[in-house]
Amino acid sequence: xxxxxxxxxxxxxxxxxxxxxxxxxxxxxxxxxxxxxxxxxxxxxxxxxxxxxxxxxxxxxxxxxxxxxxxxxxxxxxxxxxxxxxxxxxxxxxxxxxxxxxxxxxxxxxxxxxxxxxxxxxxxxxxxxxxxxxxxxxxxxxxxxxxxxxxxxxxxxxxxxxxxxxxxxxxxxxxxxxxxxxxxxxxxxxxxxxxxxxxxxxxxxxxxxxxxxxxxxxxxxxxxxxxxxxxxxxxxxxxxxxxxxxxxxxxxxxxxxxxxxxxxxxxxxxxxxxxxxxxxxxxxxxxxxxxxxxxxxxxxxxxxxxxxxxxxxxxxxxxxxxxxxxxxxxxxxxxxxxxxxxxxxxxxxxxxxxxxxxxxxxxxxxxxxxxxxxxxxxxxxxxxxxxxxxxxxxxxxxxxxxxxxxxxxxxxxxxxxxxxxxxxxxxxxxxxxxxxxxxxxxxxxxxxxxxxxxxxxxxxxxxxxxxxxxxxxxxxxxxxxxxxxxxxxxxxx
Amino acid sequence: xxxxxxxxxxxxxxxxxxxxxxxxxxxxxxxxxxxxxxxxxxxxxxxxxxxxxxxxxxxxxxxxxxxxxxxxxxxxxxxxxxxxxxxxxxxxxxxxxxxxxxxxxxxxxxxxxxxxxxxxxxxxxxxxxxxxxxxxxxxxxxxxxxxxxxxxxxxxxxxxxxxxxxxxxxxxxxxxxxxxxxxxxxxxxxxxxxxxxxxxxxxxxxxxxxxxxxxxxxxxxxxxxxxxxxxxxxxxxxxxxxxxxxxxxxxxxxxxxxxxxxxxxxxxxxxxxxxxxxxxxxxxxxxxxxxxxxxxxxxxxxxxxxxxxxxxxxxxxxxxxxxxxxxxxxxxxxxxxxxxxxxxxxxxxxxxxxxxxxxxxxxxxxxxxxxxxxxxxxxxxxxxxxxxxxxxxxxxxxxxxxxxxxxxxxxxxxxxxxxxxxxxxxxxxxxxxxxxxxxxxxxxxxxxxxxxxxxxxxxxxxxxxxxxxxxxxxxx
Numbered sequence: 001x002x003x004x005x006x007x008x009x010x011x012x013x014x015x016x017x018x019x020x021x022x023x024x025x026x027x028x029x030x031x032x033x034x035x036x037x038x039x040x041x042x043x044x045x046x047x048x049x050x051x052x053x054x055x056x057x058x059x060x061x062x063x064x065x066x067x068x069x070x071x072x073x074x075x076x077x078x079x080x081x082x083x084x085x086x087x088x089x090x091x092x093x094x095x096x097x098x099x100x101x102x103x104x105x106x107x108x109x110x111x112x113x114x115x116x117x118x119x120x121x122x123x124x125x126x127x128x129x130x131x132x133x134x135x136x137x138x139x140x141x142x143x144x145x146x147x148x149x150x151x152x153x154x155x156x157x158x159x160x161x162x163x164x165x166x167x168x169x170x171x172x173x174x175x176x177x178x179x180x181x182x183x184x185x186x187x188x189x190x191x192x193x194x195x196x197x198x199x200x201x202x203x204x205x206x207x208x209x210x211x212x213x214x215x216x217x218x219x220x221x222x223x224x225x226x227x228x229x230x231x232x233x234x235x236x237x238x239x240x241x242x243x244x245x246x247x248x249x250x251x252x253x254x255x256x257x258x259x260x261x262x263x264x265x266x267x268x269x270x271x272x273x274x275x276x277x278x279x280x281x282x283x284x285x286x287x288x289x290x291x292x293x294x295x296x297x298x299x300x301x302x303x304x305x306x307x308x309x310x311x312x313x314x315x316x317x318x319x320x321x322x323x324x325x326x327x328x329x330x331x332x333x334x335x336x337x338x339x340x341x342x343x344x345x346x347x348x349x350x351x352x353x354x355x356x357x358x359x360x361x362x363x364x365x366x367x368x369x370x371x372x373x374x375x376x377x378x379x380x381x382x383x384x385x386x387x388x389x390x391x392x393x394x395x396x397x398x399x400x401x402x403x404x405x406x407x408x409x410x411x412x413x414x415x416x417x418x419x420x421x422x423x424x425x426x427x428x429x430x431x432x433x434x435x436x437x438x439x440x441x442x443x444x445x446x447x448x449x450x451x452x453x454x455x456x457x458x459x460x461x462x463x464x465x466x467x468x469x470x471x472x473x474x475x476x477x478x479x480x481x482x483x484x485x486x487x488x489x490x491x492x493x
Numbered sequence: 494x495x496x497x498x499x500x501x502x503x504x505x506x507x508x509x510x511x512x513x514x515x516x517x518x519x520x521x522x523x524x525x526x527x528x529x530x531x532x533x534x535x536x537x538x539x540x541x542x543x544x545x546x547x548x549x550x551x552x553x554x555x556x557x558x559x560x561x562x563x564x565x566x567x568x569x570x571x572x573x574x575x576x577x578x579x580x581x582x583x584x585x586x587x588x589x590x591x592x593x594x595x596x597x598x599x600x601x602x603x604x605x606x607x608x609x610x611x612x613x614x615x616x617x618x619x620x621x622x623x624x625x626x627x628x629x630x631x632x633x634x635x636x637x638x639x640x641x642x643x644x645x646x647x648x649x650x651x652x653x654x655x656x657x658x659x660x661x662x663x664x665x666x667x668x669x670x671x672x673x674x675x676x677x678x679x680x681x682x683x684x685x686x687x688x689x690x691x692x693x694x695x696x697x698x699x700x701x702x703x704x705x706x707x708x709x710x711x712x713x714x715x716x717x718x719x720x721x722x723x724x725x726x727x728x729x730x731x732x733x734x735x736x737x738x739x740x741x742x743x744x745x746x747x748x749x750x751x752x753x754x755x756x757x758x759x760x761x762x763x764x765x766x767x768x769x770x771x772x773x774x775x776x777x778x779x780x781x782x783x784x785x786x787x788x789x790x791x792x793x794x795x796x797x798x799x800x801x802x803x804x805x806x807x808x809x810x811x812x813x814x815x816x817x818x819x820x821x822x823x824x825x826x827x828x829x830x831x832x833x834x835x836x837x838x839x840x841x842x843x844x845x846x847x848x849x850x851x852x853x854x855x856x857x858x859x860x861x862x863x864x865x866x867x868x869x870x871x872x873x874x875x876x877x878x879x880x881x882x883x884x885x886x887x888x889x890x891x892x893x894x895x896x897x898x899x900x901x902x903x904x905x906x907x908x909x910x911x912x913x914x915x916x917x918x919x920x921x922x923x924x925x926x927x928x929x930x931x932x933x934x935x936x937x938x939x940x941x942x943x944x945x946x947x948x949x950x951x952x953x954x955x956x957x958x959x960x961x962x963x964x965x966x967x968x969x
Contacts, residue, residue, distance in 0.1 A: 001766065001768065001887065001890055001891070001894075002882050003768055006882070008894060009878045012875075012878065012897075012901040016870070016871045016904075019909060019914065022909070023860060023863050024860060027825065027829065027859060027863070030825060031825045031828050034821055034822055034825030035822075037805055037818070039810040039818065039822075040825075042819075043822075045838060046826065190602070
């Protein structure tokens with residue numbers, strides 16, 4: 001029996017040698033390959049939580065996302081928190097154990113400290129014995145403008161969004177969306193509770209997770225007349241803002257039985273059927289611009305819409321932006337509707353701000369950008385902001401005309417936003433209202449795009465309020481508050 | 494005989510024993526202290542990593558652990574003074590590491606599920622089961638003074654073994670089915686028993702008794718075909734019985750791992766008893782045939798093979814092979830030296846506390862650590878086989894050889910499965926996995942090896958006086 005036992009011993013030895021060789025292969029040679037295999041969340045977690053995640057701060061230094069040591073026996077060392085939760089949620093997004101959105105997602109590798117641009121600094125940290133941290137991302141948002149936008153939306157209590165841009169650089173000065181959510185509720189490390197919180201937000205009919213500023217698209221209504229006017233002024237250089245244009249009280253649309261009225265059947269201008277372009281623009285006469293739309297044609301409108309940044313599905317700021325649509329309609333009658341921002345025209349609140357920003361900046365549309373700079377933990381700059389031109393929307397002479405017309409909307413007694421500029425002192429605002437018909441007046445979407453100060457614009461604001469009624473009454477006051485807050489913040493008042 | 498022609502030299506009966514027959518109990522004690530130190534260090538490591546200091550419960554854990562280990566040592570001193578000095582310390586070290594891992598797993602929640610792999614009370618149960626296991630160890634040493642007494646109960650043990658194996662399949666699924674396999678008996682909502690952990694031991698003893706009785710006929714009768722000594726057809730009965738039993742086990746309890754261990758145990762013991770290679774060959778062929786039949790009949794089996802061969806396909810990674818793959822990822826992330834106890838993320842792997850516990854060690858103590866664990870298992874098996882070779886009585890020889898081989902096979906099946914050397918099947922990792930039955934069963938196995946080694950190493954009773962000399966009778 002001993003001979004058999006010795007052979008069994010050899011078999012056992014072979015078994016253990018096989019096991020030893022196999023664990024050596026697994027843990028000695030195969031580790032890199034295993035780390036990159038699908039579904040290896042260990043590598044993901046390890047990379048995400050290796051260093052203290054960097055903060056997100058506003059351009060004026062307010063911390064809107066940061067990490068602190070977790071409490072208790074948490075398996076993840078740092079806890080992400082958002083001091084002003086819902087107000088900045090459209091900017092920061094959330095950072096959960098399962099994924100991220102907003103700046104948290106767009107700048108994840110820098111925030112987590114794993115970006116290759118941080119490698120040299122990490123080596124220096126290693127030598128000097130400093131703890132490596134993720135990079136700090138400074139966004140372009142101004143906290144005063146953001147506060148004004150958020151508080152105004154919250155006070156109004158209707159779904160909508162506000163975007164403010166610096167027309168000269170494209171920097172996003174404010175970006176608020178209402179209703180919003182608290183990203184702190186999603187930053188918890190308890191997956192079961194997180195799933196529950198996430199489901200609740202996803203099921204909420206008010207869609208709090210939707211960042212309306214970038215991802216919501218709404219009919220632009222009459223704000224689209226900026227595009228229609230620009231197309232006319234570009235197409236016929238002889239036209240000036242004072243050129244009389246046909247402004248009938250009603251307009252029969254070609255090849256149909258449809259008759260287009262102005263809002264509440266009002267006459268346009270003095271009712272003579274002719275009005276200066278600037279008067280028709282200030283009064284927002286639908287018949288005038290429907291006729292201009294037919295005159296310049298859908299292709300010209302489409303080109304001009306593109307020049308203002310519409311029909312671009314690839315815009316990122318670096319958060320992805322939904323496409324604002326101008327769809328070439330099949331008939332002249334429908335072209336008339338598209339010229340006044342109805343039919344299939346849809347824009348994001350960011351696009352609303354871009355209309356005014358392009359006009360304010362002498363016709364040059366700067367690429368919107370939310371990130372001002374990224375600094376490593378040693379305060380050295382990793383990435384700066386370099387303003388770039390997105391489109392040369394219109395010529396400077398057309399832009400001058402558009403500025404005058406938008407000024408008239410706000411500053412002339414017949415202008416649709418005149419009433420809401422009363423009491424505004426020290427800053428001259430120019431803009432355009434829009435009311436997109438969705439049915440009953442109370443359900444109309446209100447839009448407003450504007451810039452200020454008129455002489456030397458430093459802010460362009462786009463506002464869209466769902467079910468806000470008339471653009472002037474719902475959206476314009478919010479834009480005015482944002483502009484006033486920003487002028488105060490930059491010391492213009 | 495030389496003693497007839499020349500008288501052997503006088504030996505002082507009160508003098509020191511020759512070195513080969515020292516009891517080595519002091520070595521055992523020193524090794525136990527060493528094991529205790531390692532376990533204490535590991536527990537402190539977990540505490541400092543996860544809680545930033547020594548947790549309050551650690552001292553109590555270590556006190557209980559030290560107490561039961563010393564109790565085992567004293568029992569060996571009293572009841573098996575000639576036992577192998579390494580078996581107890583090696584088993585105690587593995588048991589201690591298992592306790593540390595349970596403590597570690599209970600101290601940290603899986604962020605995706607919000608709860609730890611096992612609760613704190615389950616971790617406490619592990620140390621309670623260690624105490625019960627060592628209690629059984631002592632009981633075996635006290636009750637079985639000579640391994641041969643088991644031979645008397647050959648058929649009783651066989652019947653008990655088969656009954657224990659069949660019990661979960663006979664009981665309704667509601668109290669025996671866990672994760673698709675029917676291997677447990679549930680008492681209430683918390684306590685479960687896996688009877689197979691004890692059935693294996695009973696059957697190993699029964700096989701030993703049976704084979705000792707029949708080994709001559711199994712070894713000698715038969716024909717020689719193609720250079721191979723084939724047994725007679727009528728002698729194939731026992732192996733057929735074992736084969737059918739393991740197939741039934743597979744089909745009715747979906748328990749591939751145990752049925753492989755069971756079949757392997759029987760074939761190995763048959764080989765040890767007969768030294769006949771044909772038995773190995775027949776056993777292996779029957780195993781292959783059985784595996785093919787099983788893969789046709791039991792969906793579970795084919796799936797295991799698919800997972801083994803193609804674990805990284807997108808469907809498998811998120812589905813059937815998730816557990817295996819996460820275990821591999823854990824071991825990969827551990828690398829050479831590991832993440833440190835408490836520093837890894839073993840909680841990601843499902844069932845990391847039981848079937849996949851080896852991968853948790855791989856992740857946290859690295860290649861260096863798991864090689865050490867494998868060598869500890871290897872050493873236990875080596876001490877057991879050495880005991881089998883040195884013991885004279887054939888029953889004890891078969892019992893020790895069979896038990897040692899079974900331990901080796903079990904480690905091979907589960908560690909090989911976890912590291913994707915062979916298909917992964919759910920059996921426990923001796924001493925390391927969570928679970929009382931496995932722990933108690935493993936301690937009984939060690940007790941039997943200790944008992945046999947005591948018999949093997951015990952010096953022959955010394956004659957009162959050398960035969961060649963004049964007898965000196967002391968009169969009081």
